[in-house]
Amino acid sequence: MSGRPKALIIGGGIAGPVTAIFLKKAGIDAELFEAWPYSTGIGGGLQIAPNGMHVLAEIGLADEMIRRGSVAESFDFHSQSGARLGSINQNMRQRFGQPAVNMCRATLSEALINKAWCENVELRFEKRLVTIEDRADKPVVVHFADGSSAEGDFVIGADGVHSAVRAHVIPDGPKPFDTGLIGFGGFVPHAVLDGRAISRHVETTFGQSGFFGYGYCSPDPKDGVMWWSTQPAHGMDAAMFRALDQQTLKQHLRGFHHGWHDPIPAIIEAAENIVVTDTLDVATLPIWSRKRSLLIGDAAHATSPHAGQGASLALEDAMRLARLMQEGQDLTAIFQAFEAERRPRAEKIVAMARRNGNSKREFSATGAFIRNQMMKWLLPLGSKSMDFMYAYDARAV
Ligand SMILES: Cc1cc2nc3c(=O)[nH]c(=O)nc-3n(C[C@H](O)[C@H](O)[C@H](O)COP(=O)(O)OP(=O)(O)OC[C@H]3O[C@@H](n4cnc5c(N)ncnc54)[C@H](O)[C@@H]3O)c2cc1C
DSSP states (O other), X not given: OOSSOEEEXXXXXXXXXXXXXXXXXXXXXXXXXXXXXXXXXXXXXXXXXXXXXXXXXXXXXXXXXHHHSEEEOEEEEEETTOOEEEEEOXXXXXHHSSOEEXXXXXXXXXXXXXXXXXXXXXXXXXXXXXXXXXXXXXXXXXXXXXXOEEEESEXXXXXXXXXXXXXXXXXXXXXXXXXXXXXXXXXXXXXXXXTOTTTTEEEEXXXXXXXXXXXXXXXXXXXXXXXXXXXEOTTOOHHHHHTSOHHHHHHHHHHHTTTXXXXXXXXXXXXOSOEEEEEEEOOOOSOSEETTEEEOTHHHHOOOGGXXXXXXXXXXXXXXXXXXXHTTOOHHHHHHHHHXXXXXXXXXXXXXXXXXXXXXXXXXXXXXXXHHHHHHHHHHHHHHHTHHHHHOOTTOO
């Protein structure tokens, strides 16, 4: 690279804008391409763990996200009838320097895109990457579905679990793995939880089959509670559920969670705009880069949501990549160093999330009873074994 290098970043989710912000700060130009039009209202709720919050703090967004989200004071577990099984993730701020924060994905996305704009990142929407042309002694060229193209010095594939950049880096490579669980989620008003002493805890329930969770995610009384239901897919996929109307989806949830403890039925009754997602992951890829293209975030190591870490890993990737680029080695060495550093941590977490998902599958009545008894004993140990995720601080590596 000679002169001021330029990154072509594919994907405007989480890893993409944050990488662009850090690269700009490191003196590297960044042009970002997102397949969809600009929008401020897409997606359900999510939690950013302390390790991700450190990265948001570094770009000056941690306080804003705490203000616009809701600090999660613990993760509490219950059985289907409401018996308490245990609690993890307490005192996160004291233990790890940042709290875990629930937020709307749309709020996070809006903040990241605004920040990227402020850092003079060139943002292009409705630019769906189709192919990458990488010929020696020429700039790398990215081609879009609308027939346009752009040139730069290297490509960062931050285009998520169905990454088109991955198809360029590893043609005929592994496809995302369907873990056999399906997710439903959305928001309900604060009023649904009024009078219940859940405080700022995230409340979760393990049923005989499936799982339900809810917690505050914003100060907005209209839709400031996020909820999600995870269920065995039984041969259905998200597209099949999305083809159903909202009333039919609600009826399905009523049936599935019939008899579950309060306030789960009330949350389902209040639910609107229910979002359905497949539960996919990418356990391991043979390589993360080829020539001048590198994969980061879900494109490199998509994780199922059962460890609550995918977004935080994407944030960590963005910051570590920019730090390595700042050190100024040649591109191949940087990409190799990035993969060597990030792969063990990311793949360990993807595997852990997949294991966590197993406890949300279908059990016999006896199996569910045994699982619940084991959870009571194992939660304190399990909690300690997760500290490595939260204790990581990308600023201190
Ligand atoms: C239901 C659910 C709940 C989750 N909950 C949590 C949670 O609580 N905590 C957590 O940390 N993680 C959670 N995750 C995981 C988290 O959402 C992801 O790990 C995270 O979004 C990854 O960020 P990313 O930037 O790599 O990819 P994404 O956020 O998926 O962004 C990829 C972007 O690339 C764009 N794109 C795709 N293809 C193209 C193309 N060809 N050209 C241009 N642009 C393209 C997409 O439109 C998208 O904007 C959850 C995931 C799911 C599905």
